[in-house]
Amino acid sequence: xxxxxxxxxxxxxxxxxxxxxxxxxxxxxxxxxxxxxxxxxxxxxxxxxxxxxxxxxxxxxxxxxxxxxxxxxxxxxxxxxxxxxxxxxxxxxxxxxxxxxxxxxxxxxxxxxxxxxxxxxxxxxxxxxxxxxxxxxxxxxxxxxxxxxxxxxxxxxxxxxxxxxxxxxxxxxxxxxxxxxxxxxxxxxxxxxxxxxxxxxxxxxxxxxxxxxxxxxxxxxxxxxxxxxxxxxxxxxxxxxxxxxxxxxxxxxxxxxxxxxxxxxxxxxxxxxxxxxxxxxxxxxxxxxxxxxxxxxxxxxxxxxxxxxxxxxxxxxxxxxxxxxxxxxxxxxxxxxxxxxxxxxxxxxxxxxxxxxxxxxxxxxxxxxxxxxxxxxxxxxxxxxxxxxxxxxxxxxxxxxxxxxxxxxx
Amino acid sequence: xxxxxxxxxxxxxxxxxxxxxxxxxxxxxxxxxxxxxxxxxxxxxxxxxxxxxxxxxxxxxxxxxxxxxxxxxxxxxxxxxxxxxxxxxxxxxxxxxxxxxxxxxxxxxxxxxxxxxxxxxxxxxxxxxxxxxxxxxxxxxxxxxxxxxxxxxxxxxxxxxxxxxxxxxxxxxxxxxxxxxxxxxxxxxxxxxxxxxxxxxxxxxxxxxxxxxxxxxxxxxxxxxxxxxxxxxxxxxxxxxxxxxxxxxxxxxxxxxxxxxxxxxxxxxxxxxxxxxxxxxxxxxxxxxxxxxxxxxxxxxxxxxxxxxxxxxxxxxxxxxxxxxxxxxxxxxxxxxxxxxxxxxxxxxxxxxxxxxxxxxxxxxxxxxxxxxxxxxxxxxxxxxxxxxxxxxxxxxxxxxxxxxxxxxx
Numbered sequence: 004x005x006x007x008x009x010x011x012x013x014x015x016x017x018x019x020x021x022x023x024x025x026x027x028x029x030x031x032x033x034x035x036x037x038x039x040x041x042x043x044x045x046x047x048x049x050x051x052x053x054x055x056x057x058x059x060x061x062x063x064x065x066x067x068x069x070x071x072x073x074x075x076x077x078x079x080x081x082x083x084x085x086x087x088x089x090x091x092x093x094x095x096x097x098x099x100x101x102x103x104x105x106x107x108x109x110x111x112x113x114x115x116x117x118x119x120x121x122x123x124x125x126x127x128x129x130x131x132x133x134x135x136x137x138x139x140x141x142x143x144x145x146x147x148x149x150x151x152x153x154x155x156x157x158x159x160x161x162x163x164x165x166x167x168x169x170x171x172x173x174x175x176x177x178x179x180x181x182x183x184x185x186x187x188x189x190x191x192x193x194x195x196x197x198x199x200x201x202x203x204x205x206x207x208x209x210x211x212x213x214x215x216x217x218x219x220x221x222x223x224x225x226x227x228x229x230x231x232x233x234x235x236x237x238x239x240x241x242x243x244x245x246x247x248x249x250x251x252x253x254x255x256x257x258x259x260x261x262x263x264x265x266x267x268x269x270x271x272x273x274x275x276x277x278x279x280x281x282x283x284x285x286x287x288x289x290x291x292x293x294x295x296x297x298x299x300x301x302x303x304x305x306x307x308x309x310x311x312x313x314x315x316x317x318x319x320x321x322x323x324x325x326x327x328x329x330x331x332x333x334x335x336x337x338x339x340x341x342x343x344x345x346x347x348x349x350x351x352x353x354x355x356x357x358x359x360x361x362x363x364x365x366x367x368x369x370x371x372x373x374x375x376x377x378x379x380x381x382x383x384x385x386x387x388x389x390x391x392x393x394x395x396x397x398x399x400x401x402x403x404x405x406x407x408x409x410x411x412x413x
Numbered sequence: 414x415x416x417x418x419x420x421x422x423x424x425x426x427x428x429x430x431x432x433x434x435x436x437x438x439x440x441x442x443x444x445x446x447x448x449x450x451x452x453x454x455x456x457x458x459x460x461x462x463x464x465x466x467x468x469x470x471x472x473x474x475x476x477x478x479x480x481x482x483x484x485x486x487x488x489x490x491x492x493x494x495x496x497x498x499x500x501x502x503x504x505x506x507x508x509x510x511x512x513x514x515x516x517x518x519x520x521x522x523x524x525x526x527x528x529x530x531x532x533x534x535x536x537x538x539x540x541x542x543x544x545x546x547x548x549x550x551x552x553x554x555x556x557x558x559x560x561x562x563x564x565x566x567x568x569x570x571x572x573x574x575x576x577x578x579x580x581x582x583x584x585x586x587x588x589x590x591x592x593x594x595x596x597x598x599x600x601x602x603x604x605x606x607x608x609x610x611x612x613x614x615x616x617x618x619x620x621x622x623x624x625x626x627x628x629x630x631x632x633x634x635x636x637x638x639x640x641x642x643x644x645x646x647x648x649x650x651x652x653x654x655x656x657x658x659x660x661x662x663x664x665x666x667x668x669x670x671x672x673x674x675x676x677x678x679x680x681x682x683x684x685x686x687x688x689x690x691x692x693x694x695x696x697x698x699x700x701x702x703x704x705x706x707x708x709x710x711x712x713x714x715x716x717x718x719x720x721x722x723x724x725x726x727x728x729x730x731x732x733x734x735x736x737x738x739x740x741x742x743x744x745x746x747x748x749x750x751x752x753x754x755x756x757x758x759x760x761x762x763x764x765x766x767x768x769x770x771x772x773x774x775x776x777x778x779x780x781x782x783x784x785x786x787x788x789x790x791x792x793x794x795x796x797x798x799x800x801x802x803x804x805x806x807x808x809x810x811x812x813x814x815x816x817x818x819x820x821x822x823x
Contacts, residue, residue, distance in 0.1 A: 039488075039517075044526065072456055076550060
């Protein structure tokens with residue numbers, strides 16, 4: 004891909020309103036741009052990484068036997084009245100009327116829609132369990148949108164809903180999905196902690212959150228004494244190591260919630276009439292669970308964990324490109340040949356812009372592709388500068404393939 | 414993929430309110446389900462085909478040098494006031510207020526957002542042309558939503574916006590994108606006609622539409638005398654061959670508009686202050702064009718063109734799976750081994766459900782995967798039934814690979 008057409012509008016200065024280093028860096032490196040408070044556009048670089056996170060999420064969901072659907076953002080009021088949440092949900096629910104004055108909300112979550120979707124069809128224990136997920140845009144009218152993609156008003160989530168004939172199946176899936184979530188975050192290069200949480204606006208039997216330890220999160224993560232379970236409390240002034248009123252000591256002053264799991268039970272199926280016939284011929288409400296991953300938040304948490312002062316260094320699984328090829332002079336035939344040769348085997352970004360070396364180096368550092376090949380003064384004599392794994396060295400063109408292969412497999 | 418978990422809720426009867434055969438078939442075959450009037454959920458089968466259309470669209474856009482972005486659905490009123498469209502757009506524009514009474518619309522198109530996005534950065538002719546596109550969910554409050562995905566209120570579109578320093582570049586891109594659109598629809602197995610159209614709510618210098626001839630469209634397509642250009646008029650009672658008041662004869666009574674192109678010019682750049690410095694140092698408004706493809710509509714048009722009375726037969730490029738493996742008895746070790754062997758090389762759907770053969774055959778016909786392998790009575794003696802290209806025959810297991818390869822390459 005040619006950098007001249009990929010549209011990476013980098014900035015020299017940090018935006019004034021960026022409170023988190025990841026937020027500042029994502030804007031400076033041309034990954035995202037604000038369209039309104041808490042509402043962002045993903046630019047090509049940010050979107051390319053986002054798609055890599057989505058691909059990992061899809062891969063793990065398919066391995067577990069989940070099927071992908073796509074539900075609408077517009078949700079009719081009547082479904083939310085069936086569940087009782089139209090009245091119960093706070094001002095975070097964005098509501099609107101159509102031209103015929105019928106009321107809708109912009110979905111912050113899809114328990115009602117999915118329950119209505121399956122309730123006619125999942126009428127027998129023989130058809131259960133079923134696991135349906137989507138990657139979709141959600142809406143929540145935050146009082147104070149902040150930290151860029153972390154607390155936005157329009158955001159991309161993966162949400163999974165599972166349906167069960169009995170508790171054993173519900174519990175088994177609940178544990179399987181938690182294990183899958185750990186694998187997903189692991190593949191994204193993120194360290195997470197699972198903490199117990201309250202069931203909040205989703206409701207149900209129990210809930211957990213996947214937290215990334217960070218300075219910019221909004222929760223305080225506490226580890227309990229005599230227990231392997233952590234829990235989280237609203238942001239406080241407590242520091243790591245401080246004892247906590249509810250027991251345990253503070254593990255991290257702040258955490259970013261990147262995933263959550265809700266063992267719901269029958270809250271929606273009972274109120275919305277989603278019943279099945281069990282193997283004894285008895286009519287029963289379907290047992291449900293729902294599970295979420297903030298896709299944009301995950302991206303932001305990765306940037307937060309992998310950022311340096313000058314830019315970021317992507318984990319290999321999420322890097323927008325494999326190699327950043329940086330010719331310091333206008334692209335001539337030998338550089339073009341090198342680009343073609345690399346492009347045949349790797350995903351390469353070539354900085355073909357008519358810019359000074361300093362501009363190119365600064366942008367490359369901001370963008371953070373882990374392998375850089377620089378065609379500078381020695382190029383006409385068959386040498387390039389090679390940068391990977393934090394080491395910069397001069398390499399003969401003949402040895403470049405081997406160096407790249409080593410760095411890619413490291 | 415196991416059919417038991419892929420969630421394909423087929424229906425025996427056509428839904429009463431489905432006016433178009435594609436609409437009825439997509440619901441009967443479990444591809445989509447209505448959530449509210451003009452608002453649909455894509456079920457796993459429908460979404461899988463949708464993603465194949467999206468992949469073709471992305472592939473062609475990347476070949477042309479376009480970069481993908483993702484803009485928000487929520488668009489602030491102030492941007493639409495800058496362009497003058499907040500007042501000009503009709504009741505199709507869905508409007509809402511946030512908790513602080515600031516007004517937004519749900520974007521039916523993104524000229525304002527993208528112009529605001531690039532206007533600070535594209536300040537020199539050296540940075541032009543730029544081509545940015547997205548595949549994103551759009552909203553339009555249709556008075557009469559109908560024909561399923563054809564005239565919906567929430568729908569998926571690809572929209573491309575190009576920015577130019579001069580007319581030559583604008584015109585060249587306009588023709589290049591039209592040629593790309595023809596390739597995209599061709600790869601989707603769709604026959605389309607390009608017709609001249611008015612510039613409507615987008616505005617600009619000229620516009621074209623890509624029409625699929627059909628009985629369920631909403632436009633009458635007319636061919637002009639002494640011209641290679643067609644145009645379209647609002648749906649009338651005219652039949653093919655009838656002369657038309659505006660000149661030419663009716664080519665098709667109805668057409669489905671699957672794509673459109675707008676050579677905009679400076680309408681948005683001039684009103685929204687998106688200027689660049691040209692090679693003479695003069696300040697000029699950026700020249701723009703915008704181009705759309707209805708992704709869901711394209712899917713529906715494909716179904717409309719490829720449907721039979723009993724189901725559909727997918728063009729190979731869009732088939733949700735390569736092979737439908739249909740064991741008539743419970744899946745035993747030899748069937749499982751066949752499935753594993755096929756799965757290693759092809760995308761296979763196996764009907765592992767505990768259902769009668771009649772149910773399996775009916776569903777398979779509805780779903781329309783072009784290659785079917787049926788493990789029935791002869792299977793224990795090493796024979797399967799093989800169905801492809803409309804021909805059904807018995808095949809020895811030893812010859813199956815060759816038959817599949819032939820059918821795949823046909």
